[in-house]
Each structure stands twice: as C-alpha cells, then as structure tokens.
Amino acid sequence: MSDKEIPNIIVGRLPLYLRSLQRMKKEDRQITSSQELGERIGISAAQIRKDLSQFGEFGKQGTGYTIDYLIKQIRRILHIDQEWDIAVIGAGDIGSAVARYKGFANRGFRVTVIFDGDPGKIGAQIGDFTVQDSAYMVDMIKKTGIRIAMIAVPAAKAQQVADQLVEAGIQAILNYAPINLNAPSNVRVQYIDPSIHLQRMTYYLE
Amino acid sequence: MSDKEIPNIIVGRLPLYLRSLQRMKKEDRQITSSQELGERIGISAAQIRKDLSQFGEFGKQGTGYTIDYLIKQIRRILHIDQEWDIAVIGAGDIGSAVARYKGFANRGFRVTVIFDGDPGKIGAQIGDFTVQDSAYMVDMIKKTGIRIAMIAVPAAKAQQVADQLVEAGIQAILNYAPINLNAPSNVRVQYIDPSIHLQRMTYYLE
Numbered sequence: 224m225s226d227k228e229i230p231n232i233i234v235g236r237l238p239l240y241l242r243s244l245q246r247m248k249k250e251d252r253q254i255t256s257s258q259e260l261g262e263r264i265g266i267s268a269a270q271i272r273k274d275l276s277q278f279g280e281f282g283k284q285g286t287g288y289t290i291d292y293l294i295k296q297i298r299r300i301l302h303i304d305q306e307w308d309i310a311v312i313g314a315g316d317i318g319s320a321v322a323r324y325k326g327f328a329n330r331g332f333r334v335t336v337i338f339d340g341d342p343g344k345i346g347a348q349i350g351d352f353t354v355q356d357s358a359y360m361v362d363m364i365k366k367t368g369i370r371i372a373m374i375a376v377p378a379a380k381a382q383q384v385a386d387q388l389v390e391a392g393i394q395a396i397l398n399y400a401p402i403n404l405n406a407p408s409n410v411r412v413q414y415i416d417p418s419i420h421l422q423r424m425t426y427y428l429e
Numbered sequence: 430m431s432d433k434e435i436p437n438i439i440v441g442r443l444p445l446y447l448r449s450l451q452r453m454k455k456e457d458r459q460i461t462s463s464q465e466l467g468e469r470i471g472i473s474a475a476q477i478r479k480d481l482s483q484f485g486e487f488g489k490q491g492t493g494y495t496i497d498y499l500i501k502q503i504r505r506i507l508h509i510d511q512e513w514d515i516a517v518i519g520a521g522d523i524g525s526a527v528a529r530y531k532g533f534a535n536r537g538f539r540v541t542v543i544f545d546g547d548p549g550k551i552g553a554q555i556g557d558f559t560v561q562d563s564a565y566m567v568d569m570i571k572k573t574g575i576r577i578a579m580i581a582v583p584a585a586k587a588q589q590v591a592d593q594l595v596e597a598g599i600q601a602i603l604n605y606a607p608i609n610l611n612a613p614s615n616v617r618v619q620y621i622d623p624s625i626h627l628q629r630m631t632y633y634l635e
Contacts (some may be wrong), residue, residue, distance in 0.1 A: 238625040241628070246584070302635075330607075331624070331631065332624060394610070395630035413626040415623060415626065418533055418605060421536075422447070425508045
C-alpha cells in the first residue's frame, strides 16, 4: 500500500464497486468495464477509473477489468481478504436480526458473539448464538481480540457501551442506536439510522 | 420555502442536526448554540450556521437557538411535521425488526403494512401487523396512497420489488437488500447495507 493518504470519499466508494463486481460474478460474468460498472452504480465511468487509479493499475485500456482479479484487489485494499470477527451488543430486534443476518458471508465478516445486559435475554438462543452477559463483555473482547463491534442498544445506553468497547480494544463501531457517539480519533464509527435516511428523502416529497 | 436548490449534502445534514436537537430536548435543555451542536455531531459550528442560513434565520447572534423552535423548523423543512406511512416489503429478520422498530416514533414515520410473497409467512403476526400477501401489494399501496417503502427482500428479488413499488406510486425507497436499484429519477432511493459500512472501516484497520 502506498503512503499517500486516500480521501475518505474514495475509500467509501470502493465497497460499492466491490458489491457490484461480486454481483456480476454471481451472474457468471468475467469481464467488465468502468462504463458498465458506472451504469450499475450510478457513478460516472471517469470517476471509477480515477478512483481505482489511486490504488494501482487494475485494467487494460480497451479490454476492461477482469472481474475476479478486481474483486481480489479491492478486497485486499479494504483488508477483507480475511474474515473479521464481530461482536454484537444488544439482543433486541435489531441485534438479533444482525446476528442472524446471512449477508455478511463472503463480504469479509462474521458475527461471533452477542451480548446483552438484560437477565431475561442472557442465555437465550439467537440462531447459533447464546446471548452472553455484557458484564463480561470487556474481558471477553479483550481475550478474543475482536476489533469490530455493532451497537444495537437503546440510545440512552449507547455511549456507555461505546466507552466500554473502546476500553476493550474495539477499533471500529457500527452504531445502530440513533445517537451520535463520542470516541477517540483512533476508533472509527459508522452509523445506521433508518429515520435519517428517510428524512433525507421526505425533503424532496411535496 | 425558497425556489433555490439546496445541495443534497446540506439537506443530508439536517436530519443529524434534528436528531441531536431532539436528544437535547429529551435532556430538558431549552437553548443551544451552533458550537455545542457541532461538538455533539462532529461538524464545525461555522458549517452548521452556514447550512441553517440556507433555510432562514433561526437564531439570534449571541443568544443561540431555541431548541424547540429549531426542531419545529427543521421538521417543517424536511416535511416531517406530519407522519408518513411506510410499507415494508419482506417479512424476514430485517423486515420484521424494522416493522417492530420503536425508533420511528416522533421522527416522522410509522410502519403501517408489511408484505411478503412466501405462503409460509403470509398471515403471520409480527408485532401489531399481519403479514400481507405481496400479490396484492401494488393494489393496496395504490389504494392507501402510501409513498414510502422499505425493501427487505433478498438481493435477487429486490429490483423486481422496486419496479412494482414504482408502479404502485412509491416515491421514496429505503433499500436493505445489498444491491443497487434502478429507479426513475423522480423516485428517491437510499441504502442500508451494514457490510458497506464495515468495509469503509476495515480499510483503516491494519
């Protein structure tokens, strides 16, 4: 990997390219072009070529991209040529759905543990998982070396959980609680809040 | 509302301001500043002032913003001074979690119907909802005038469902299926795909 810093916004588009390429592969396709990829994603071909050129030379003028090869390269760039273990915090509806979610397979992730603090939920079975007591969360995460967590607890508890996760060594948090989290700058946080997405659309509805 | 077109990226930040303001209100706060709001969200105070100034004068120099008033104004701008009905398509884990999700309350939305095509799911009870047969989806959405839908079906079926929703008059789609959707330009689409968010973070993990 080169030393130059790639803008966030470019890094943010790579997963979209990868998802489209993986779908093409599922369709038994072998070659694609920045043109076709762009049409599928709604981004210009020029932008895609420019983005990819930040990371190396992945295609040949006129022959396009070998899908398999480009998938491999983007997976390597995004550090998902390995599978990352994920801890889910919160065994409510969202946490349970995420823990059972089949969509992580082949995308670089697998949920390995789910925690909750509610005595009524601890020990319950969710898919293949037994809900663990969050009192042991920090220790268990430290011991297993898990570095990615998803927070699916109520908003009022999310910051406290985030603080514990940081203490446990978590470096990337996907937060489903509808609240902004404070975390040290070396810990990445991304957010999923469906109301935010919906509000971004109703603005345009008369 | 003025005639000038506000950039997407500014519209996209308003829901974040609103969420923070609503949280302050829950904490029984009455006045805030762009400074404080910025610290909570991780955006500069200047940016917040600039964004809000696109829509009008909401605060006074030196006295800050009245939280209640600013909430009301942003809700009006985002057209969530009303409650929007939402149709959920897909009664799997994600669709079920979304249908039962309490987080839409007070944020402008309520799920009013959930559809699935699987005979094993049609008629099942999910929270307060009975799963409806998606064979009647287009007609029911047309009749009820619902304009917002969430897609929570497998990727392979998502485009077909989206086409039906467009036919039914849906104007905003929140898509949980991990696939890019083609929709006419008058139909807004937003995406929730946790793997995409996770991949945006693993890039930064060594």
